Every structure is written in structure tokens, then in C-alpha cells.
Amino acid sequence: MESRVFLDDCMRFLANAAKEAPLFDFTFLDPPFNQGKEYREHDDRLGDREYWDWMREVCRLTLNHSSPGAAIYFMQREKNSENVLRVLRESGWQFQNLIVWRKKTSAIPSEVRYGKAYQVIAFATKGQRARVFNRLRIDPPLPNGYKPREKGMFVTDVWDDIRELTSGYYAGDEALRYDDGGRIHKQQSPIALLLRMILSSTNPGDCVFDPFSGTGTTLVVASQLRRVGVGVEKDEVNFGCIQTRLRDARDADSILQYRNHYIHTSSLSEIWPASKADHSTNASVPMLLN
Numbered sequence: 248m249e250s251r252v253f254l255d256d257c258m259r260f261l262a263n264a265a266k267e268a269p270l271f272d273f274t275f276l277d278p279p280f281n282q283g284k285e286y287r288e289h290d291d292r293l294g295d296r297e298y299w300d301w302m303r304e305v306c307r308l309t310l311n312h313s314s315p316g317a318a319i320y321f322m323q324r325e326k327n328s329e330n331v332l333r334v335l336r337e338s339g340w341q342f343q344n345l346i347v348w349r350k351k352t353s354a355i356p357s358e359v360r361y362g363k364a365y366q367v368i369a370f371a372t373k374g375q376r377a378r379v380f381n382r383l384r385i386d387p388p389l390p391n392g393y394k395p396r397e398k399g400m401f402v403t404d405v406w407d408d409i410r411e412l413t414s415g416y417y418a419g420d421e422a423l424r425y426d427d428g429g430r431i432h433k434q435q436s437p438i439a440l441l442l443r444m445i446l447s448s449t450n451p452g453d454c455v456f457d458p459f460s461g462t463g464t465t466l467v468v469a470s471q472l473r474r475v476g477v478g479v480e481k482d483e484v485n486f487g488c489i490q491t492r493l494r495d496a497r498d499a500d501s502i503l504q505y506r507n508h509y510i511h512t513s514s515l516s517e518i519w520p521a522s523k524a525d526h527s528t529n530a531s532v533p534m535l536l537n
């Protein structure tokens with residue numbers, strides 16, 4: 248399946264061009280977090296009110312163009328959970344879960360309270376019930392001496408088996424880099440994170456939307472899973488990077504390396520069909536230990 252990316256402001260896209268796109272069955276919202284980071288095309292120092300009003304409007308316009316029962320996953324810093332839940336509610340989304348994505352290698356330190364070692368991902372739906380919810384099974388390693396599980400376990404709302412790409416050399420091959428080794432985009436999301444959300448909340452042929460595409464991780468995963476990806480990115484350099492990433496498949500972007508993690512999922516061959524676009528690698532990433 249083809250994924251498409253548009254060079255645009257996501258609000259303008261949602262108000263206009265989105266009408267030409269299929270209804271969204273899934274949206275991943277990973278906006279700038281308004282924490283003073285440097286973006287070429289975005290001011291990350293907005294007033295609180297302006298920022299959250301903007302987020303509410305993005306959520307509202309996305310809802311308007313979503314199918315009944317569609318899913319949205321809104322990722323944010325833990326300290327903003329309250330606002331995330333509020334803007335989702337005020338824009339008409341129905342809350343389902345607050346997912347804790349526990350970081351493997353990094354934390355935001357604090358001298359006056361505990362350091363922050365996780366991000367939140369609010370999962371909500373258009374209407375009371377998700378149109379698709381595929382119950383995935385994983386099989387994370389057990390402590391020594393425990394009897395192996397025969398069928399793994401269902402994924403819960405704590406995700407502690409997905410490594411972030413944000414910290415230095417831990418980012419590995421998956422991080423997109425310039426020739427001198429510098430990171431192209433410091434907020435690149437991991438393939439494994441998008442794989443879990445898209446597999447859980449969509450079926451092949453469904454439309455997957457990412458209004459803040461960044462490096463295009465959502466679209467790269469959507470294509471491999473035979474979903475129709477629609478992305479928007481405002482920055483021309485990132486936009487070019489997404490086009491290259493979609494065109495020239497990289498082994499590090501292959502979702503096949505994670506297939507074994509989900510092998511106990513009963514519907515796996517239906518929700519994750521073999522694809523011509525599958526990358527060549529057969530290497531498998533072991534599930535991470537805590």
C-alpha cells in the first residue's frame with residue numbers, strides 16, 4: 248500500500264486537503280511538546296493557553312475526518328497528561344487508556360522530585376467503542392526460574408519493552424543520520440512503537456494518519472502493514488527525508504524483525520499480511536529485558 252506525505256501545516260491540511268483523503272481510521276499525534284526545542288518551522292515556546300487551544304483544534308478537525316470508532320493515540324510528556332485528557336474530551340474523543348511508555352535508557356532528572364522515565368500515550372476513540380481492537384500477545388522475558396508461558400500474554404497499558412531513540416548512541420541504526428553521524432531529527436519515534444499501535448487499532452486497507460510526521464515513522468510502518476498512510480509535515484527538510492525513507496527501504500526500518508514478538512497473537516496473519524514491500528532482513532530483535 249502506498250503512503251503519501253504532504254508538505255503543509257496540519258491545520259491547513261485538515262481544514263482543506265483532508266477532504267480528498269479517505270476517512271482516518273487511526274491517528275498518531277506526536278506534536279512538538281512546547282518545551283523550547285529548536286524547530287526550523289515551528290515556535291516551541293507558545294503560551295500554555297495558545298498551545299493547548301491549538302492541540303484541541305487539531306484533535307477536533309481530526310475527529311471530523313475520522314471514521315466511526317476510529318482511534319487516536321496522543322503522545323505527550325507525563326506532566327501534560329491532564330491537558331491531553333482535557334483536550335481530547337473537549338474535542339469529542341472518548342478516552343480508553345492512558346498508556347505508559349517506559350523509557351529504557353533515558354530520564355528527565357529532577358532535584359526536587361523523582362526523575363521522569365516515561366511518556367504517556369492517551370488512546371481514545373470516536374464514539375464509545377473502537378471499530379477495531381486487535382488483542383496482541385507478546386512474550387517478554389521472564390525472571391530466571393519462572394516457567395515459560397505457553398501463549399505469551401496480552402499487551403497491557405504499560406509498554407516497557409520498546410526502546411526510545413532519543414539518547415545518543417543507544418539510538419543505533421534506526422536513527423536517521425547525516426553523513427557526519429549527527430541526528431537528522433531528535434524526536435524520531437521507534438518503528439516498534441508505531442507497529443504496536445497500528446497493529447492494535449487497524450486492519451489492512453485502513454487509513455492511518457499522522458499530522459506531525461517528522462521523519463515519517465508512522466508512514467513507513469503503515470506501508471509495510473498494507474495500511475494507507477497519510478502524513479503531513481511542515482518542514483521541507485523533514486518532508487524530503489520522509490520521501491527518501493518511503494522510497495529507499497532500510498533494513499533498520501523493517502518491521503519483520505519484530506514479527507516473532509507477536510507470534511502468539513491468534514489473528515496475526517490477517518492483521519499483518521506478508522507484503523511485497525517487506526524488507527529483505529530476517530534478523531530478529533530479541534524482546535528487551537527490564
Ligand SMILES: C[S@@+](CC[C@H](N)C(=O)[O-])C[C@H]1O[C@@H](n2cnc3c(N)ncnc32)[C@H](O)[C@@H]1O
Nearest residue numbers: 256257277289434435436459461462464481482
Ligand atoms: C515530535 S516531531 C514528530 C516525530 C515523528 N513522530 C517521527 O517519528 O519522526 C513533530 C514534527 O511536527 C512538525 N510540525 C510542527 N508544527 C507543524 C504543523 N503545524 N504542521 C505540520 N507539521 C508540524 C515538526 O517539524 C516536527 O517534525
